[in-house]
Amino acid sequence: xxxxxxxxxxxxxxxxxxxxxxxxxxxxxxxxxxxxxxxxxxxxxxxxxxxxxxxxxxxxxxxxxxxxxxxxxxxxxxxxxxxxxxxxxxxxxxxxxxxxxxxxxxxxxxxxxxxxxxxxxxxxxxxxxxxxxxxxxxxxxxxxxxxxxxxxxxxxxxxxxxxxxxxxxxxxxxxxxxxxxxxxxxxxxxxxxxxxxxxxxxxxxxxxxxxxxxxxxxxxxxxxxxxxxxxxxxxxxxxxxxxxxxxxxxxxxxxxxxxxxxxxxxxxxxxxxxxxxxxxxxxxxxxxxxxxxxxxxxxxxxxxxxxxxxxxxxxxxxxxxxxxxxxxxxxx
Ligand code: HEM
Ligand SMILES: *[C@@H]1O[C@H](CO)[C@@H](O)[C@H](O)[C@H]1NC(C)=O
Ligand SMILES: *[C@@H]1O[C@H](CO)[C@@H](O)[C@H](O)[C@H]1NC(C)=O
Ligand SMILES: *[C@@H]1O[C@H](CO)[C@@H](O)[C@H](O)[C@H]1NC(C)=O
Numbered sequence: 001x002x003x004x005x006x007x008x009x010x011x012x013x014x015x016x017x018x019x020x021x022x023x024x025x026x027x028x029x030x031x032x033x034x035x036x037x038x039x040x041x042x043x044x045x046x047x048x049x050x051x052x053x054x055x056x057x058x059x060x061x062x063x064x065x066x067x068x069x070x071x072x073x074x075x076x077x078x079x080x081x082x083x084x085x086x087x088x089x090x091x092x093x094x095x096x097x098x099x100x101x102x103x104x105x106x107x108x109x110x111x112x113x114x115x116x117x118x119x120x121x122x123x124x125x126x127x128x129x130x131x132x133x134x135x136x137x138x139x140x141x142x143x144x145x146x147x148x149x150x151x152x153x154x155x156x157x158x159x160x161x162x163x164x165x166x167x168x169x170x171x172x173x174x175x176x177x178x179x180x181x182x183x184x185x186x187x188x189x190x191x192x193x194x195x196x197x198x199x200x201x202x203x204x205x206x207x208x209x210x211x212x213x214x215x216x217x218x219x220x221x222x223x224x225x226x227x228x229x230x231x232x233x234x235x236x237x238x239x240x241x242x243x244x245x246x247x248x249x250x251x252x253x254x255x256x257x258x259x260x261x262x263x264x265x266x267x268x269x270x271x272x273x274x275x276x277x278x279x280x281x282x283x284x285x286x287x288x289x290x291x292x293x294x295x296x297x298x299x300x301x302x303x304x305x306x307x308x309x310x311x312x313x314x315x316x317x318x319x320x321x322x323x324x325x326x327x328x329x330x331x332x
Pocket of ligand 3: 177179
C-alpha cells in the first residue's frame with residue numbers, strides 16, 4: 001500500500017515537473033530550424049516565392065524586410081509587434097513612433113506573404129516568423145546567394161505595442177559608437193554584431209532628414225564628392241514628414257547585399273554618423289578593414305549575426321499567439 005502511494009507520488013511529481021517544463025518558454029522551448037516541417041511543409045517556400053517576385057519588381061522590398069526584422073527584434077523581441085495597427089485601445093503602436101514613421105516600409109508586402117501562407121495553412125505560421133523568413137530570403141536574393149542560411153523558427157506573435165518603446169531601443173543615426181554599442185549590448189548583441197549588421201546599409205534607401213542635419217548642415221567627415229551629390233538631392237531643410245526625398249545608401253552597388261558598405265566606410269562615402277562611427281575605435285576600425293578586404297568574411301558573419309538578432313527575446317511555446325492578421329491581435 002505504502003509503495004503504491006509512493007509510486008503514485010513520484011508519478012505525480014513527474015507529471016507536475018513535465019507540466020512545468022512543458023509550459024516554460026525559451027530557452028527551454030528554443031527556436032528550431034524547420035519548425036513548420038510537419039505543421040506546414042510549404043511555409044518557407046511560399047514566403048520565398050512571394051519575396052522573389054516582390055524583389056524582382058523592386059529591390060527596395062528586400063531592404064525593407066531586412067530593416068523590418070531589426071526594428072521588430074529590438075523592440076519587445078522578434079514578435080511582430082511592429083506590425084500592429086492603431087486601435088482605440090492601443091492608439092499609438094510602435095509603427096507610429098519616429099524611428100518607424102514614416103521611414104519603415106514593407107507592411108503591405110508582409111500582408112501579401114501572410115495571405116499566401118494563410119491560404120496554404122490557416123492559423124499556423126506566426127507573423128514574427130514571416131518577418132524572419134522574409135529577411136532571410138531578402139538577404140539570399142540580394143546577395144545573389146552569397147548570404148545563404150537557415151532561419152530557426154517557432155516564434156509567437158506579441159499582443160503589445162507602444163510607440164514609446166522604439167525611442168528607447170532604436171538609437172538615432174546621429175549616435176556615436178558608445179551609444180550604438182550600448183544599444184546592442186542591451187539586446188544581447190556585441191560590438192562585432194554591430195559592425196557586421198551595420199553592413200545591411202549596403203542596400204536600400206534613406207530619407208534626407210536622417211542625415212542632413214548632422215552630416216551636411218554641420219561639420220562632418222563625409223566624402224566631399226558624396227556631400228556635393230547629396231546636396232543636389234536633398235533640401236537643406238529636409239525634415240521628416242516635410243519635403244524629404246530619399247537617396248540610395250550605397251552609391252556604388254545600391255541593390256546588392258555585399259561588402260561594399262565597408263569600402264564606403266573607409267572612403268567616408270556613407271550617409272550616417274552611426275556608419276562613420278565604426279572608424280572611431282581601433283577595435284571596430286580593424287573589423288571594418290577585414291570586412292572590406294577579405295572576400296566572404298562579412299557574408300559568413302552576417303549569416304550568424306542575423307540568426308542571433310532574430311532570436312532576441314522571442315516568445316515561444318504557449319506565449320503569445322499566432323495572429324490571423326499581422327496588423328491586429330486575435331480576439332477570441
Ligand atoms: C546600428 C544602428 C543603426 C542605425 C542608427 C540605423 C539607422 C538607419 C536609418 C536612419 C535608415 C534610413 C531610414 C530612412 O530615413 O528612410 C536606415 C535604413 C536601413 N537600415 Fe539601418 N540602422 C542601424 C542598424 C541597422 C541594422 C542592424 C540593420 C539590419 C541588419 C539595418 C538595416 C537597414 C536597411 C536595410 C535600411 C534601408 C531600408 C529601406 O530601404 O527601406 N540597419 N537605417
Ligand atoms: C504607452 O506609453 C506611454 C508613454 O510611456 C504611456 O503613457 C501609455 O500609457 C502607454 N500605453 C499603453 C497602452 O501601455
Ligand atoms: C556619445 O553621445 C552621448 C549623447 O548621446 C554622450 O552623452 C556621450 O558622452 C558621447 N560619448 C562619447 C564617447 O563621445
Ligand atoms: C570619395 O569618394 C570617391 C568615390 O567613392 C573616392 O574615389 C575618393 O577616394 C573618396 N575620397 C576620400 C578622401 O576618401
